[in-house]
Amino acid sequence: MIHVTLVGGQDRQIEDALRIGGIDAVRATADGAVSKPADVVVFDVRGQDGLPSVVSALKRQHSDVPVVILASKLEPALLLDAMRAGVNEVVAEPIDHEELARVITRVAGSRLHAEPGRLYGFIGAKGGVGTTTIAVNVATSLGSVIKPERALMIELQNAAGDAPLFTGAEPRFSIVDAVDNTHRLDQVFFRNLVTQIAPATDLLASPERPPASGLDVQRIKQVIAFASTVYKHTVVDVARSDRSILESLDQLSTIYVVVNQELATVKSASRMTAMLRDRYGREKVALVLSRSDRNADISQSDVEKAVGCSVTHTFPSNYRVALQALNKGRPVALDNHNDLSASFRRFAQQLAGVRPPREGGKSPGLFGRLTHSRS
Ligand SMILES: Nc1ncnc2c1ncn2[C@@H]1O[C@H](COP(=O)(O)OP(=O)(O)O)[C@@H](O)[C@H]1O
Numbered sequence: 001m002i003h004v005t006l007v008g009g010q011d012r013q014i015e016d017a018l019r020i021g022g023i024d025a026v027r028a029t030a031d032g033a034v035s036k037p038a039d040v041v042v043f044d045v046r047g048q049d050g051l052p053s054v055v056s057a058l059k060r061q062h063s064d065v066p067v068v069i070l071a072s073k074l075e076p077a078l079l080l081d082a083m084r085a086g087v088n089e090v091v092a093e094p095i096d097h098e099e100l101a102r103v104i105t106r107v108a109g110s111r112l113h114a115e116p117g118r119l120y121g122f123i124g125a126k127g128g129v130g131t132t133t134i135a136v137n138v139a140t141s142l143g144s145v146i147k148p149e150r151a152l153m154i155e156l157q158n159a160a161g162d163a164p165l166f167t168g169a170e171p172r173f174s175i176v177d178a179v180d181n182t183h184r185l186d187q188v189f190f191r192n193l194v195t196q197i198a199p200a201t202d203l204l205a206s207p208e209r210p211p212a213s214g215l216d217v218q219r220i221k222q223v224i225a226f227a228s229t230v231y232k233h234t235v236v237d238v239a240r241s242d243r244s245i246l247e248s249l250d251q252l253s254t255i256y257v258v259v260n261q262e263l264a265t266v267k268s269a270s271r272m273t274a275m276l277r278d279r280y281g282r283e284k285v286a287l288v289l290s291r292s293d294r295n296a297d298i299s300q301s302d303v304e305k306a307v308g309c310s311v312t313h314t315f316p317s318n319y320r321v322a323l324q325a326l327n328k329g330r331p332v333a334l335d336n337h338n339d340l341s342a343s344f345r346r347f348a349q350q351l352a353g354v355r356p357p358r359e360g361g362k363s364p365g366l367f368g369r370l371t372h373s374r375s
């Protein structure tokens with residue numbers, strides 16, 4: 001997410017228009033912009049005479065912060081002043097909001113996170129184990145953990161994923177639109193393909209019907225790689241039985257096989273884990289336990305022995321909460337105070353490398369402070 005400081009002007013539509021392009025614009029006074037500029041500063045000087053002196057003041061203090069000017073007209077005198085002040089771009093009326101978003105994205109360029117984001121795949125050992133439930137809720141929790149950044153969920157299936165059902169979302173576009181347009185993938189285009197499913201989480205949905213020609217492995221990889229340049233954290237709900245999809249997981253940071261404590265699922269998890277480890281390397285594949293049940297005949301350690309892989313995280317069984325969330329089309333993770341949403345949150349915190357807040361919010365005390373390492 002690109003953060004913009006917006007100074008001057010009366011145009012209240014700009015913030016909304018930029019937000020659609022995935023840009024967070026916050027208004028500030030000229031002094032505020034100079035003392036604490038965001039990734040990019042936009043000065044709206046329409047209707048003013050010449051360039052305000054604060055622009056060069058900002059550039060003197062923060063030479064690396066890109067500056068964009070919104071002007072009534074591209075007048076030579078203004079352009080010259082802008083050039084002297086070190087302004088990066090001047091956009092004149094009529095202001096095309098989509099174009100403005102592109103300009104901001106471009107000038108923000110090098111200041112964006114250079115490292116690609118992390119991608120977490122979830123793949124069910126069998127249908128119905130709770131993979132989509134986990135993907136939707138981990139993505140939702142990740143969003144709230146990393147705010148003001150946003151998290152992404154990708155439904156990597158060739159048709160009819162369940163995420164809209166779990167979230168009440170009505171996606172207009174799908175991963176097929178991304179795959180068909182890999183030649184024109186940019187931030188603005190990509191942001192238009194996703195649908196918001198939680199306050200800080202977006203979804204790149206599967207299509208309603210399978211594409212006639214199937215999904216191309218190289219192009220899926222390109223889309224996944226591109227997503228990781230836009231979002232720092234992406235959760236991927238991976239279809240179990242589509243060959244091209246199973247061959248396009250190279251970029252995923254970790255692939256979590258979702259298992260439960262049923263015999264047939266455990267057998268299938270064992271095959272799937274072995275296959276994925278063979279293809280992508282041992283360290284990339286991990287196991288999570290869905291609907292965990294202490295009283296089940298097959299214990300967690302039985303599962304681990306049978307699959308030959310330790311369980312990274314367990315999600316408790318909570319039939320009532322899961323059903324209620326599905327009926328409401330609202331992710332469990334958005335409501336606190338139940339064991340299931342707490343476990344999604346803990347997992348998301350782990351993935352994002354965020355320490356959970358201390359129980360009860362108490363300060364650690366002298367001994368805690370003496371022994372606690374600073375990081
Ligand atoms: N932790 C859980 N506790 C209780 N029920 C769950 C849990 N996780 C999922 N379910 C239920 O199991 C069913 C299948 O879940 P889903 O996520 O669609 O599985 P999958 O994607 O693996 O097919 C849904 O009805 C869902 O509400």
Ligand SMILES: [Mg+2]
Nearest residue numbers: 131132133162
């Ligand atoms: Mg599913």
